[in-house]
Amino acid sequence: MPPDPIQADRLRDQLATLRQLRHAAEARAAHPPRLTTDAWRGDAHAAYAITADELAAELAALAAGIARVERLTRTELAHALA
Amino acid sequence: MPSHDPSPLVVHAPGALFVATDELLAHLPVLTRLADEVEADGHRAAWLSLEAPSAMLRAELDACERRSFELADRVRRMRTAIAAAELAYSAAERSATAVHDVVSDWAAALLLRPAARLLLPWLALGGLAMWHLAPGSDEQKRAAIGRWMLENPQVITSPEFTALVGRVVSGADDFVLGDPLLMALLGEHGLGLMGAGTSAAVLSGVAALAGTSVLTETPVRVRHVASGPGTPPSGAAERLRRVPDQKQVRIERYSAPGEPDRFIVYVAPTQTFSPVADAEPWDLTSNITGVAGLPSGSIRATEQAMAHAGIRPDSQVVLVGYSQGGLVADAIAGSGRWNVAGLETYGDPGGGVDLPDGIRGLAVRHSDDFIPATGGPQQPVDRVIVERRAFPDAAVIPTDRPAPAHQKDAYLATARDIDGARSSAIRDELRALDAFARDYTERAGGNVTTSEYRAERISGSS
Numbered sequence: 282m283p284p285d286p287i288q289a290d291r292l293r294d295q296l297a298t299l300r301q302l303r304h305a306a307e308a309r310a311a312h313p314p315r316l317t318t319d320a321w322r323g324d325a326h327a328a329y330a331i332t333a334d335e336l337a338a339e340l341a342a343l344a345a346g347i348a349r350v351e352r353l354t355r356t357e358l359a360h361a362l363a
Numbered sequence: 364m365p366s367h368d369p370s371p372l373v374v375h376a377p378g379a380l381f382v383a384t385d386e387l388l389a390h391l392p393v394l395t396r397l398a399d400e401v402e403a404d405g406h407r408a409a410w411l412s413l414e415a416p417s418a419m420l421r422a423e424l425d426a427c428e429r430r431s432f433e434l435a436d437r438v439r440r441m442r443t444a445i446a447a448a449e450l451a452y453s454a455a456e457r458s459a460t461a462v463h464d465v466v467s468d469w470a471a472a473l474l475l476r477p478a479a480r481l482l483l484p485w486l487a488l489g490g491l492a493m494w495h496l497a498p499g500s501d502e503q504k505r506a507a508i509g510r511w512m513l514e515n516p517q518v519i520t521s522p523e524f525t526a527l528v529g530r531v532v533s534g535a536d537d538f539v540l541g542d543p544l545l546m547a548l549l550g551e552h553g554l555g556l557m558g559a560g561t562s563a564a565v566l567s568g569v570a571a572l573a574g575t576s577v578l579t580e581t582p583v584r585v586r587h588v589a590s591g592p593g594t595p596p597s598g599a600a601e602r603l604r605r606v607p608d609q610k611q612v613r614i615e616r617y618s619a620p621g622e623p624d625r626f627i628v629y630v631a632p633t634q635t636f637s638p639v640a641d642a643e644p645w646d647l648t649s650n651i652t653g654v655a656g657l658p659s660g661s662i663r664a665t666e667q668a669m670a671h672a673g674i675r676p677d678s679q680v681v682l683v684g685y686s687q688g689g690l691v692a693d694a695i696a697g698s699g700r701w702n703v704a705g706l707e708t709y710g711d712p713g714g715g716v717d718l719p720d721g722i723r724g725l726a727v728r729h730s731d732d733f734i735p736a737t738g739g740p741q742q743p744v745d746r747v748i749v750e751r752r753a754f755p756d757a758a759v760i761p762t763d764r765p766a767p768a769h770q771k772d773a774y775l776a777t778a779r780d781i782d783g784a785r786s787s788a789i790r791d792e793l794r795a796l797d798a799f800a801r802d803y804t805e806r807a808g809g810n811v812t813t814s815e816y817r818a819e820r821i822s823g824s825s
Contacts, residue, residue: 288416295411302404309401314394314438319371320386323452325445332441339437343401343430347408350423357416 285361292358299351306344313337369780370755375748376788381446381453385749388786391442398438405431464530509765516760520768522730522752529736580652581820583644583660585612585667593813595800596627599725599793600778603709603771606685607631611645611661612668612816619803625679625704626672627800628695630665632686632771642819645687653690654712654738661687662694664818672814674701681705681724681799685771686734689713689726696722705796706746709774712738721745725792727777729753732768747792749784751777 315333318326372385405428412424497504518524593615596602607613611631618624634645644660652659674680679702684692689711696703697716706724714726715738726748728735741748753768753776754760761767781789803809 291414292416295414298407298411302407305400305404309397314390314397314441316386316390320384320390321448322373322382322384322456323448325448325452329441329445329448332444336434336437336441339430339434340401343427343434346423346427346430350408350411350420350427353417353420353423357420361416 284363289358289361292354292361296351296354296358299347299354303344303347303351306340306347310337310340310344313340368755368757369776370752372777372780372784372789373750374786374788375750377743377745377747379788381449382456383449383453385784385786385789387445387449388788389784391445392787394438394442394445398435398442401431401438402435405429405435512765513762516762516765516767519733519766520731520754520760525730525733525736528733529740532737533739579640580648580657580660581640581822583664583667583818583820585664585671585816585818587668587671587814588817589813589815591813593811595797595804595811597797597801598778598782599707599727599796600775600782602627602629602683602707602796603685603775603778605629606683606688606709606771607815608771609634610815610817611688612665612818614668614672614674614814614816615800616672616812616814617800617803617809618812619806619809622803622806623678624673625681625799625803626669626674627681627683628665628669628674628692630661630682630684630688630691632684632688640820641822644818644820650687650690650712650737653687653694654715656694656716659691659694660820661691661818664816665691665695666700668814668816668818669695669701671816676700677702679704679799681707681796683707684711685709685774686711686769690716690738693718705799707796709771709778710734710769712736714741715739717742718744718746723747723792723795725749725781725789725796727774727781729768729773729777732766732773734766734769747788749777749781749789751780753777 313333313336315337316326316329320326321329373382374385374388375382376388408424408428408431412421412428415421415424494504499507512519588610595615595617596605605613605615606629608631611634613629615627615629616624617626631645633647633650635643636647637643638647640646640648640660644664646660649659649661653662669680681704682692682696684690684707686709689708690713692706692708693711693713693716695701696706697718699719703719703722706718706722706726708725709727710729710732711726712735714728714735722745724746726744726746728748728750730750730752731754753773764770767773782793784790784793800811804811
């Protein structure tokens with residue numbers, strides 16, 4: 282298949298957007314919203330800590346998903362340029 | 364400076380449904396922002412999916428979109444859950460306190476009063492006998508009690524002692540009232556017609572009738588002792604540092620071309636705890652008269668200094684006070700005679716002062732400092748109340764000064780943490796208080812003049 286410059290440009294733009302999305306998602310996954318025990322007056326700290334751990338895992342999974350899309354897009358771009 | 368880990372700042376924001384720590388309050392907008400950002404990224408993934416060149420890529424992007432929306436939802440639910448948990452805690456705390464208050468009022472009336480009628484005379488006689496039988500002069504005995512209090516600061520440095528003082532103070536006249544039904548109706552926990560203020564007023568009245576100078580108010584006079592150029596304060600700690608330790612009133616005049624002058628008034632703490640009203644107006648007499656809601660010597664002296672400094676009833680003024688200085692600031696703000704734009708107090712017994720609506724600022728107190736409790740229960744205010752324990756359980760309490768949690772350095776440590784607070788409830792008040800002074804000094808021709816005032820009581824012989 283001959284190279285498709287229009288498709289390649291579109292994929293480059295998508296790749297740039299995906300890179301931004303991945304960086305933002307990785308930053309969020311690296312700093313999940315946690316609270317210290319002292320932040321609580323009641324006894325909800327333990328329950329919130331579990332929820333925050335789960336959320337951290339999901340943020341990391343989202344970042345990984347975006348990274349996968351980025352890899353696939355890079356592959357598509359290589360095909361478009363080939 | 365305290366050498367232990369600080370306890371969290373607990374924030375009572377006006378109109379808020381729940382009381383929470385600064386950290387938790389600052390966390391809620393963080394979660395809102397996180398949810399919004401994740402959701403926005405989900406929308407971007409959806410846009411990318413529309414232009415995806417292959418089905419596989421589209422499926423992956425759709426999965427990212429779905430996961431983003433689910434995550435945003437989850438974060439919003441977490442935010443709601445935090446608010447609900449704190450709301451439930453605050454409600455349970457309020458209910459428990461209310462029930463405890465009412466039960467202790469009734470118990471005091473039904474059990475303690477009859478018991479006290481029987482026992483108090485004997486206890487008083489016993490105490491008097493012990494005082495006279497103990498070796499040493501009266502001075503030595505007083506010094507021994509003072510030493511014991513210094514060596515055992517934990518006795519008076521705890522939230523439990525503060526609560527006890529609050530109950531004793533607000534229950535004193537209930538106790539005299541005696542009847543459980545009357546107590547429930549008229550006391551602090553009923554209609555609020557009787558309480559710390561009435562107890563203090565009765566004490567002042569009795570002292571005045573006795574005809575001695577003990578706890579008896581006098582006229583006061585004020586001298587302008589120093590003046591000079593100044594700079595605007597920035598932050599709570601700096602304002603508290605400017606509260607004079609001895610010269611009782613410091614007034615900063617802020618001028619800018621074409622604008623009416625503004626003022627910050629700093630009021631000193633108690634200078635003597637002697638019950639005898641001699642030359643010093645910042646004394647125990649002023650504390651008791653002030654808590655009674657009457658014009659104490661220190662309140663009148665501060666108002667005289669304000670008038671001398673050129674503060675008119677319509678001049679904008681911010682009042683800053685520590686300990687008795689806070690009570691004076693509250694009373695002046697509550698008088699309605701001045702145009703108070705802000706009120707910042709530390710460790711003051713002015714919680715019982717009724718303030719007009721709309722007076723913003725900060726009221727800072729330590730839960731293990733019993734002095735604020737001597738003013739009776741906190742009235743509803745539009746200020747942010749910041750509370751923390753100065754010496755948490757693991758802390759070593761200093762033994763070189765009385766009432767360590769009430770000392771200015773303990774409040775300075777708290778004020779520094781307030782300056783580092785992240786919740787908008789505190790930050791908004793700090794911004795407004797800082798801006799009050801800086802707005803003028805940042806203008807061309809803006810300047811600050813500082814004046815200091817010393818006051819004294821005028822006794823019959825002077």
